[in-house]
Amino acid sequence: MTFASRMTRQPIPFKSERGKDALALFPGLTPEVSGLIEGVAGCSPYLTVLMEKETDWILPALDGPAEAVDTLFAELRRTPPDQLPNALRQAKRRIALLAGLADCAGVWPLEQVTGTLTRLADLACQLALQATVGAEIRRGKLPGATEDDIETAGGMVAFAMGKMGAFELNYSSDIDLICLFDETRYDRDDYHEARSSLVRATRKMASMLSDLTAEGYVFRTDLRLRPDPAVTPVCMAMAAAETYYESLGRTWERAAYIKARPAAGDLTAGAAFLDTLRPFVWRKHLDFAAIQDAHDMRLRIREHKGLGGELDLHGHNMKLGRGGIREIEFFTQTRQLIAGGRDPDLRVRGTVDGLRVLAEKGWVPQDAAEKLTDHYRFHREVEHRIQMVNDAQTHDLPNNEEGLQRLACFLGRDLDELKTDLRQRLEEVHALTEGFFAPDAKAPAEEPIDAEMVQRWRSYPALRSARAVEIFDRIKPRLFQQLARAARPEEAMRAFDGFLAGLPAGVQLLSLFEANPQLIDLLIDIVGTAPQLSAHLSRHSGVFDAVIGGDFFAPWPGLAALRDELAGKMAAEGDYERKLDLARRWAKEWHFRVGVHHLRGLIDADGAAEQYADLAEAVLTALWPEVVAQFAAKHGECPGRGAMVLGMGSLGARRLNATSDLDLIVVYDAGGVEYSEGRRPLASRVYYARLTQAMVTAVSALLPEGRLYEIDMRLRPSGTKGPVATSLTSFRDYQLNEAWTWEHLALTRARAVAGDRSVADDVEQVRREVLTSPHDAAKVIADVADMRAKIADAKVPSGPWEAKIGPGRLQDIELLAQASAVMFGTCTQSVPEALESAVAGGWLTEEERQALNASYNLCWKLQMVSKLLTDKPLDPDSIGQGGCDMLLRETGAADVAALLADLGRGSEAAGTAIDAALARDITVRA
Numbered sequence: 001m002t003f004a005s006r007m008t009r010q011p012i013p014f015k016s017e018r019g020k021d022a023l024a025l026f027p028g029l030t031p032e033v034s035g036l037i038e039g040v041a042g043c044s045p046y047l048t049v050l051m052e053k054e055t056d057w058i059l060p061a062l063d064g065p066a067e068a069v070d071t072l073f074a075e076l077r078r079t080p081p082d083q084l085p086n087a088l089r090q091a092k093r094r095i096a097l098l099a100g101l102a103d104c105a106g107v108w109p110l111e112q113v114t115g116t117l118t119r120l121a122d123l124a125c126q127l128a129l130q131a132t133v134g135a136e137i138r139r140g141k142l143p144g145a146t147e148d149d150i151e152t153a154g155g156m157v158a159f160a161m162g163k164m165g166a167f168e169l170n171y172s173s174d175i176d177l178i179c180l181f182d183e184t185r186y187d188r189d190d191y192h193e194a195r196s197s198l199v200r201a202t203r204k205m206a207s208m209l210s211d212l213t214a215e216g217y218v219f220r221t222d223l224r225l226r227p228d229p230a231v232t233p234v235c236m237a238m239a240a241a242e243t244y245y246e247s248l249g250r251t252w253e254r255a256a257y258i259k260a261r262p263a264a265g266d267l268t269a270g271a272a273f274l275d276t277l278r279p280f281v282w283r284k285h286l287d288f289a290a291i292q293d294a295h296d297m298r299l300r301i302r303e304h305k306g307l308g309g310e311l312d313l314h315g316h317n318m319k320l321g322r323g324g325i326r327e328i329e330f331f332t333q334t335r336q337l338i339a340g341g342r343d344p345d346l347r348v349r350g351t352v353d354g355l356r357v358l359a360e361k362g363w364v365p366q367d368a369a370e371k372l373t374d375h376y377r378f379h380r381e382v383e384h385r386i387q388m389v390n391d392a393q394t395h396d397l398p399n400n401e402e403g404l405q406r407l408a409c410f411l412g413r414d415l416d417e418l419k420t421d422l423r424q425r426l427e428e429v430h431a432l433t434e435g436f437f438a439p440d441a442k443a444p445a446e447e448p449i450d451a452e453m454v455q456r457w458r459s460y461p462a463l464r465s466a467r468a469v470e471i472f473d474r475i476k477p478r479l480f481q482q483l484a485r486a487a488r489p490e491e492a493m494r495a496f497d498g499f500l501a502g503l504p505a506g507v508q509l510l511s512l513f514e515a516n517p518q519l520i521d522l523l524i525d526i527v528g529t530a531p532q533l534s535a536h537l538s539r540h541s542g543v544f545d546a547v548i549g550g551d552f553f554a555p556w557p558g559l560a561a562l563r564d565e566l567a568g569k570m571a572a573e574g575d576y577e578r579k580l581d582l583a584r585r586w587a588k589e590w591h592f593r594v595g596v597h598h599l600r601g602l603i604d605a606d607g608a609a610e611q612y613a614d615l616a617e618a619v620l621t622a623l624w625p626e627v628v629a630q631f632a633a634k635h636g637e638c639p640g641r642g643a644m645v646l647g648m649g650s651l652g653a654r655r656l657n658a659t660s661d662l663d664l665i666v667v668y669d670a671g672g673v674e675y676s677e678g679r680r681p682l683a684s685r686v687y688y689a690r691l692t693q694a695m696v697t698a699v700s701a702l703l704p705e706g707r708l709y710e711i712d713m714r715l716r717p718s719g720t721k722g723p724v725a726t727s728l729t730s731f732r733d734y735q736l737n738e739a740w741t742w743e744h745l746a747l748t749r750a751r752a753v754a755g756d757r758s759v760a761d762d763v764e765q766v767r768r769e770v771l772t773s774p775h776d777a778a779k780v781i782a783d784v785a786d787m788r789a790k791i792a793d794a795k796v797p798s799g800p801w802e803a804k805i806g807p808g809r810l811q812d813i814e815l816l817a818q819a820s821a822v823m824f825g826t827c828t829q830s831v832p833e834a835l836e837s838a839v840a841g842g843w844l845t846e847e848e849r850q851a852l853n854a855s856y857n858l859c860w861k862l863q864m865v866s867k868l869l870t871d872k873p874l875d876p877d878s879i880g881q882g883g884c885d886m887l888l889r890e891t892g893a894a895d896v897a898a899l900l901a902d903l904g905r906g907s908e909a910a911g912t913a914i915d916a917a918l919a920r921d922i923t924v925r926a
Helices: 016-023 031-043 045-053 055-063 065-077 081-104 110-138 188-210 238-248 251-256 267-276 289-305 325-339 351-360 366-390 401-411 415-437 451-457 466-485 489-501 507-515 518-529 531-539 543-549 559-571 576-599 605-635 684-700 728-737 741-747 757-772 777-794 810-824 831-840 846-869 880-891 896-918
Strands: 156-161 175-181 235-237 261-265 642-648 662-669 725-727 751-755
Touching (some): 031 081, 031 366, 055 065, 110 156, 110 188, 156 267, 175 238, 188 235, 325 366, 366 401, 366 415, 451 489, 466 507, 518 531, 531 576, 531 846, 559 576, 559 605, 576 605, 605 642, 605 662, 605 751, 684 725, 728 741, 880 896
Parallel strands (some): 175 235, 662 725
16 A cells, blocks of 8 residues: 555645645655645644755655665664764654654554654664763773673663653653663672763763754653662662662652663663562552552642643643643553552553553443543644644643644644544543542541640641641641551651651751652651661751752762761861861761661661771771871871771671771881970870870760760770770780780781871781781680680570570671681681681581571671661560561561571571580691
8 A cells, every 4th residue: 555545634734835835845746645745844844844854765765654664773773883873863853754744644543653753762772872882891991891792781771761661752752761780790899880881871872862963863861760860870770779669669650660661772681670670560469559649649740830720722731731641641550550460461551552451451441441542542643743843842732823723734623623622532531530539538537646746746846837837737648657657656656756846947848758758758767667767867857958969879989988078078177176076977977878778778787887887987087187186286296107096896897787886906106206296295105095095085075966986995905904005016016925815816807997007007917927827726716615605604695586695696606707717827807708717727617617607697687687776685576567577678587487497596506516616626737
């Protein structure tokens, strides 16, 4: 069949002279095609320009439109990367012209028009992504990637969202993309470099597609549908995105993923990611709560866009306005969300397909589905004609009669008849959908947990203004709902009461909650599960500014960035006391961030431990020069080379928890200098002792902003009887000649955390000399056995959930690992590595090592969760459902009973392994 024979409709020229001018470009056309060209050009200045530019291409294309599209796409795939920007723009012109003519003539149905536009968008994204990622690979900027990785964009995938995902792109549509990458393709050490490279490639891809040049543009590209777009990079790791959706994902994001589709890049990884999100999008149970969420969203859109009120065709928004496209989409997607978890057949992307299957399954009446489908197709055609006029991304009907007349001509309709048809269709869509979203019978309001407390809230400063009360009343339903669902509702209510009472004003923060309702969920999650985090929120509500406006959910910046940030902030502050308070505020915000990330599963126990350690070290590193400078102002510069701070225990091993104190030793090298030179000179030994005390005070003093950390210096040479600061010479002599076995054990975890680098290097040399020197294995084992017995006598486990104290638990395993490090000269601070050296040295069997590692890992996870959730011994009955959920998520146990059984079996096996090791005769190298 020819193009002309397939035509079913034809526009009427609105500007007849423009139509005739365009017709002159195409002599010898059939009457039907001539009328189409004249009608289209007489209504659309944009399509007229395309006809002038693509005169030679369009006529052959009309002989076989589908074949012309395939040929064009094949040519694009062969285009060299440097020619791609212009080639894509030419392809967009040609597809826009061909699709426009086929649409206006009725040769292509709506689905073929939108499908062809979407196929072009898919191909454009794929080619642009290959070009930009390929450039990164060729420059050696994507770690480990080769030319073979270009086709899959180095593990990156662009998800088509919204209309692009459903093959429903409109005529002048922008494209919504979420760009993620498979972080498992990269080594851990290469992660940040790989992410930076892929972020650059994503930005360049978006620019290639959306920049307006002399050749036009391809597609306006929107990357803002990704998780927390204000604080996250344009290309995120899949693991980070998954964690976000599991913990913070909202109903509109669930609805968005109904249409999500891997469109470019690593399609296999993209499909796997969507599979992991299935529980987030499709809930197991009927989810009628989605109705209210969607209704609230509709109301907010209307209010934000000013689209409420009576229907007026002039300027009416065909997408967002009353009876518009969005109402049909919301109606369909919300019905899918309600039941799609139980019925996989409902998990289709397209709106028309969604209505069809909902009707087949009985979720929507058949006649309603048919009417909405018909209205949807008509609305989309009207939308296309509006956009075809000037290639404008608009959904508004013309706001004057002349513009409406042009639209009627473009549709080949009489104006009055069109206006009547439009009004009837819009009103019917509204009637069919509004009854679903806002039925007359309203659900009962959630009863407050403590009505008397709620009454008291009106007297708080935060709710003294009428505007604040109005906003608060709107967020109350969600607030009460989340409070009722908290693990400990009464405690959560009291914690929220304290939070609200401490606010000096409410409008700004309450508006933040209303605009970002996930913050309410975050707030209640915190106050209902983690008392320490809740206490911080009650005193520092401004942390929510960082959650929304900063990089609260961005990847961990690392030690160097933290140190530099704090040092820069303190350098800008002139007063020493204010520096100390600034350091406290800064550290507490970061400490809170680590806790929240751990609470919500964004990081695991090991990640939290490392981040707590990074934070502590950053504080000490940045604070030390400030303390030294303050002290030197009175007593002169440090005698000799200066001093260093040695982190011991958990800090040295980078295994801090939420409440850890810091074990420190200060070692100095006066270099033979006896006195400092200053206004009040001090003997070197006294100088460094007092400097150490000044540092301890700077860290642990209780100031208006609280304290940073508790400091423990009992691990220094001679313990509490020795000086608080030790000279390098004394430190070396003591460790080599006088130290007890337990002090050498402690030295296995030592690590420089602040102070002079050269002194730190010398201390590390002493540490290595001590640990690699020959040790009497029998004596080490005997001393460890004695220490183990004394610990058992002195410290009784707090109960069955004790993670630290007891046979085969944390302290017991750490003691054995330290003994191994001393006996076999292992200088690592890592327990697993020390246990490996014990196997290599013949002290442990491989089976014993595995048992010790398994118990250590499980106990460590329990310890980290326990210290975050409670200041009492761990008891699942007292941490509520939220706390238990965190325990099970962290450990991977099926339930609490299974976890307790795992703990018992694991620690028993580890204790048996330790008993066996301590009973063995072992010969160590001389």
